[in-house]
Amino acid sequence: xSSIGIIILAAGASTRMGTPKQLLPFQGRSLLRYMADVAIxxxxxxxxxxxxxQAERMKLEIDGLTLHVVENPQWADGMGTSIAAGMTALTAxxxxxxxxxxxxxxxxxxxxxxxNQLVAAYRSTQRxxxxxxxxxxxxxxxxxxxxxxxxxxxxxxxxxxxxxIRQHVETVFQVSFPQxxxxxxxxxxxxxxLLGMEIK
Numbered sequence: 068x069s070s071i072g073i074i075i076l077a078a079g080a081s082t083r084m085g086t087p088k089q090l091l092p093f094q095g096r097s098l099l100r101y102m103a104d105v106a107i108x109x110x111x112x113x114x115x116x117x118x119x120x121q122a123e124r125m126k127l128e129i130d131g132l133t134l135h136v137v138e139n140p141q142w143a144d145g146m147g148t149s150i151a152a153g154m155t156a157l158t159a160x161x162x163x164x165x166x167x168x169x170x171x172x173x174x175x176x177x178x179x180x181x182x183n184q185l186v187a188a189y190r191s192t193q194r195x196x197x198x199x200x201x202x203x204x205x206x207x208x209x210x211x212x213x214x215x216x217x218x219x220x221x222x223x224x225x226x227x228x229x230x231x232i233r234q235h236v237e238t239v240f241q242v243s244f245p246q247x248x249x250x251x252x253x254x255x256x257x258x259x260x261l262l263g264m265e266i267k
Contacts, residue, residue: 070165071186071210073106074153075099077172078119078142083252089125089172091257097128098251102172107133109182111168115157117142117149135160145224154220167216169228170208175260176246177208184242185210194240198232201247205232205239208247 077099081088089099096104099116106114114134118125119142126136139152150169157167166189170177181199185208188197195212198205206229211219218231232239251257 070161070163071111071168071189072157072161072164072166073109073111073114073168073170073182074150074157075102075106075114075116075170075172076146076149076153077102077125078117078122078139078149079146080120080143084254084257087121087124088251088257090128091251093175093260098175099125099172100128100132101175102170102177103129103132103134105177105179106170106182108179110186111182113157113160115153115160117153117156119143119149141224146227147222147224150222150228151220154216158216164213164216166210166212167219168208168210171250173251174208174247174249175251176244176249181242181244182208188240188242192240194238196232196235196239198239198241199244199247200241201244205229205236205241206247208244 077089091098093101115137116134117137117139119139122138137152137156139149141148168182168185185197189210195214198209209228
């Protein structure tokens with residue numbers, strides 16, 4: 068088993084989209100299924116998916132895949148609760164993990180080679196955080212060394228992984244991922260994606 072795990076955060080209610088973004092069709096499957104397939108195809112294991120809103124519908128999309136499903140009853144309180152839930156599950160499954168990669172369900176251009184690139188950069192640089200760089204920012208997908216596991220599990224409910232990246236920005240190694248700027252929050256962004264247009 069690999070010593071680097073993955074957490075897919077897929078608990079949100081997609082209020083701006085108006086429909087669960089996790090279930091939007093993409094590449095012949097739902098966005099959630101697509102991202103789960105990407106994670107499984109990477110060099111990382113185990114894979115944990117954190118669900119919240121409409122968890123039962125979401126489970127059907129990833130049924131039969133080689134991953135672990137975690138339901139976060141506090142999902143509505145903020146992303147930090149989902150990160151903590153994912154970390155609790157992941158460290159219980161594999162107690163000797165070296166690092167974890169956190170990914171979201173709404174960045175459609177995340178692919179297994181990018182995740183493997185984060186791992187390769189971690190192994191070569193030994194930096195505690197390997198983050199994706201796009202649109203003048205650094206964020207997820209991002210890898211966090213086990214020295215930061217306690218911090219991930221103790222973050223405030225309303226903050227995400229980017230908050231921890233900012234706290235330790237001087238230690239971050241950046242991997243260029245321009246398409247990381249494309250995420251899906253609104254129906255317009257989704258339609259632009261389907262039309263093959265660049266989303267600014």
